[in-house]
Amino acid sequence: MIDTHAHLDFDQFDKDRESVISQATVAGVELIVNIGTDFRSSAISLALAEAYANIYAVVGLHPHDSKVWDSKTDPARLEKLADHPKVVAIGECGLDYYRNYSPHPDQKRAFADQIAVARNMKLPLVIHNRDAFPDTFDILLKNSAHKVGGVMHCFAGDVEQARQIVDYGFYISVGGRLTYKNSADPANAAAVPLEKILLETDCPFLTPAPLRGKRNHPALVALVRAKLAEIKQLDEDEVDDVTTAAAKKLFGLPR
Numbered sequence: 001m002i003d004t005h006a007h008l009d010f011d012q013f014d015k016d017r018e019s020v021i022s023q024a025t026v027a028g029v030e031l032i033v034n035i036g037t038d039f040r041s042s043a044i045s046l047a048l049a050e051a052y053a054n055i056y057a058v059v060g061l062h063p064h065d066s067k068v069w070d071s072k073t074d075p076a077r078l079e080k081l082a083d084h085p086k087v088v089a090i091g092e093c094g095l096d097y098y099r100n101y102s103p104h105p106d107q108k109r110a111f112a113d114q115i116a117v118a119r120n121m122k123l124p125l126v127i128h129n130r131d132a133f134p135d136t137f138d139i140l141l142k143n144s145a146h147k148v149g150g151v152m153h154c155f156a157g158d159v160e161q162a163r164q165i166v167d168y169g170f171y172i173s174v175g176g177r178l179t180y181k182n183s184a185d186p187a188n189a190a191a192v193p194l195e196k197i198l199l200e201t202d203c204p205f206l207t208p209a210p211l212r213g214k215r216n217h218p219a220l221v222a223l224v225r226a227k228l229a230e231i232k233q234l235d236e237d238e239v240d241d242v243t244t245a246a247a248k249k250l251f252g253l254p255r
């Protein structure tokens, strides 16, 4: 298994980061992709990737913080950070019209700029989209994001949108929400070929059932795998093989 979306740099892991990482290995998590949310978190992600052979980093700015993105200086700053063998993608970037922590024009600008960085660096994109699919997809199209590809993490759209993004050449990833009652995620996962689905935790958030309410961590990606196997009516080993191969293909792993 690969946990393709973890936030181990967050302070929720300050007390036991080392043991959380070894628990993941024991649970069969071969690699962890740690995702930056701003320049500071991206630098810490990269430091983790340098410290642990089984961790890779993604660097970028979350849509929540788009209002601080400086289009004059930040693209070059991000390219410099991304120019490292353990950086496997740009993100998480995208649009979040649910929380609206940054004005939409700022979100769109920071997102388009980061797609340009990804194209310059020939790295795929890790995309965060919440309640903003039409604008997200429009910006991907206008900026030729298909040239680098990417994943819409913790995909939260409908079946039509899931098919649209996969037809565009992108992956979707599924996390703890796949295990929740009344979630739309199982229908999306059922509608998309397994070869286009990645596993993630988005830890420390979105803890899978039956552990909801507790802190999430990479070892729990096994619960997501189990649910996906049930949805696809395959055994867990097969889901493991196919989703691991998909993640390695997207991120160009191992390096």
Ligand SMILES: [Zn+2]
Pocket: 092, 127, 128, 129, 153, 154
């Ligand atoms: Zn996200």
Ligand SMILES: [Zn+2]
Pocket: 005, 007, 035, 092, 202
């Ligand atoms: Zn995230």
